[in-house]
Amino acid sequence: xxxxxxxxxxxxxxxxxxxxxxxxxxxxxxxxxxxxxxxxxxxxxxxxxxxxxxxxxxxxxxxxxxxxxxxxxxxxxxxxxxxxxxxxxxxxxxxxxxxxxxxxxxxxxxxxxxxxxxxxxxxxxxxxxxxxxxxxxxxxxxxxxxxxxxxxxxxxxxxxxxxxxxxxxxxxxxxxxxxxxxxxxxxxxxxxxxxxxxxxxxxxxxxxxxxxxxxxxxxxxxxxxxxxxxxxxxxxxxxxxxxxxxxxxxxxxxxxxxxxxxxxxxxxxxxxxxxxxxxxxxxxxxxxxxxxxxxxxxxxxxxxxxxxxxxxxxxxxxxxxxxxxxxxxxxxxxxxxxxxxxxxxxxxxxxxxxxxxxxxxxxxxxxxxxxxxxxxxxxxxxxxxxxxxxxxxxxxxxxxxxxxxxxxxxxxxxxxxxxxxx
Ligand SMILES: *Cc1c(COP(=O)(O)O)cnc(C)c1O
Numbered sequence: 001x002x003x004x005x006x007x008x009x010x011x012x013x014x015x016x017x018x019x020x021x022x023x024x025x026x027x028x029x030x031x032x033x034x035x036x037x038x039x040x041x042x043x044x045x046x047x048x049x050x051x052x053x054x055x056x057x058x059x060x061x062x063x064x065x066x067x068x069x070x071x072x073x074x075x076x077x078x079x080x081x082x083x084x085x086x087x088x089x090x091x092x093x094x095x096x097x098x099x100x101x102x103x104x105x106x107x108x109x110x111x112x113x114x115x116x117x118x119x120x121x122x123x124x125x126x127x128x129x130x131x132x133x134x135x136x137x138x139x140x141x142x143x144x145x146x147x148x149x150x151x152x153x154x155x156x157x158x159x160x161x162x163x164x165x166x167x168x169x170x171x172x173x174x175x176x177x178x179x180x181x182x183x184x185x186x187x188x189x190x191x192x193x194x195x196x197x198x199x200x201x202x203x204x205x206x207x208x209x210x211x212x213x214x215x216x217x218x219x220x221x222x223x224x225x226x227x228x229x230x231x232x233x234x235x236x237x238x239x240x241x242x243x244x245x246x247x248x249x250x251x252x253x254x255x256x257x258x259x260x261x262x263x264x265x266x267x268x269x270x271x272x273x274x275x276x277x278x279x280x281x282x283x284x285x286x287x288x289x290x291x292x293x294x295x296x297x298x299x300x301x302x303x304x305x306x307x308x309x310x311x312x313x314x315x316x317x318x319x320x321x322x323x324x325x326x327x328x329x330x331x332x333x334x335x336x337x338x339x340x341x342x343x344x345x346x347x348x349x350x351x352x353x354x355x356x357x358x359x360x361x362x363x364x365x366x367x368x369x370x371x372x373x374x375x376x377x378x379x380x381x382x383x384x385x386x387x388x389x390x391x392x393x394x395x396x397x398x399x400x401x402x403x404x405x406x407x408x409x410x411x412x413x414x415x416x417x418x419x420x421x422x
Pocket of ligand 1: 053055056074097098190193194229230231232273274275276277370
């Protein structure tokens with residue numbers, strides 16, 4: 001499928017008069033439409049709720065927008081919990097799926113009334129000691145070990161992942177948790193990331209639903225909810241077939257009716273914790289070509305760098321690039337598109353065929369709305385960009401300002417030497 005940006009060159013030229021590049025731009029309309037589609041795909045399940053994975057796009061304006069669409073949040077840290085609270089998420093609208101969790105974070109999650117998802121068997125004792133009780137509602141994270149194969153190209157190795165409990169541990173966990181006073185139980189697993197196939201969720205659901213039946217049989221615990229977590233992917237490359245959330249929802253429903261309903265578990269709520277699928281396609285990084293360099297290769301230097309979008313540098317991830325205003329020109333120039341870090345992996349694209357780029361052209365890096373800005377860092381003293389929201393009425397709102405040198409120096413607020421640059 002061809003990738004089309006949700007903005008035109010003209011729009012970006014207008015926006016850039018107020019907000020200089022680089023910046024992130026999110027598409028409110030796309031976010032809302034997709035969130036609605038997710039909700040509809042699972043509307044067959046009474047208690048369905050999507051808990052947006054905050055780590056994907058931790059911005060309060062985005063969180064509030066998703067809350068309006070009926071989503072909760074999935075948090076993995078203290079600051080994510082605090083942001084959820086500030087955005088008005090209450091009690092069980094917050095899921096706390098964390099691992100290697102510090103005690104104070106369990107305390108905060110409990111204070112907020114969030115659903116705590118235990119990553120490990122030993123956390124039962126840790127939570128009980130920390131909180132002086134076991135919460136009435138509690139979730140356990142499962143790791144089946146071995147290999148998890150969805151299709152020929154999607155395979156993950158849960159056995160190598162640090163998350164979750166073994167089957168033996170999780171069965172024992174439910175027995176202990178019930179004995180210690182827990183009343184409502186959940187089951188959670190995340191077995192493969194960025195799956196671009198409609199089969200992942202139904203396959204995962206089958207594993208979890210069958211385990212739920214076993215849990216009921218062996219421990220007497222009837223689960224209240226099953227959390228399919230994240231992992232539904234997006235087609236970063238133009239030739240990939242996008243997931244169809246309706247087909248995915250129907251696939252989960254089929255397994256639900258085959259496995260859970262006959263076992264008397266027909267009232268289990270389905271939860272999801274999607275991040276990428278909720279936001280990635282609806283956010284772009286906009287950057288400007290500021291240099292061209294001709295040495296052993298052809299380079300285009302842009303004003304963004306890996307600090308603004310780390311995925312290509314970190315795992316060679318592909319992000320499609322559109323040169324605005326040149327959408328219909330032939331891609332007959334091969335470039336490395338680079339940022340300015342003193343790191344040779346600071347390249348948004350390597351040997352990419354693009355239209356001929358001129359200095360001043362705006363480049364759109366697609367599918368950066370999740371795990372994009374969020375992974376930012378400050379290497380080389382580089383600063384994080386602004387985030388903007390393209391609203392449904394066509395206006396643009398600043399939803400995070402760009403970092404300034406003052407922000408960078410703020411953690412030296414006790415240091416006299418830097419007082420003049422602060
Ligand atoms: C990262 C994460 C998610 C979201 O994953 P996506 O791939 O963005 O959908 C959900 N749950 C947990 C526990 C995670 O760590």
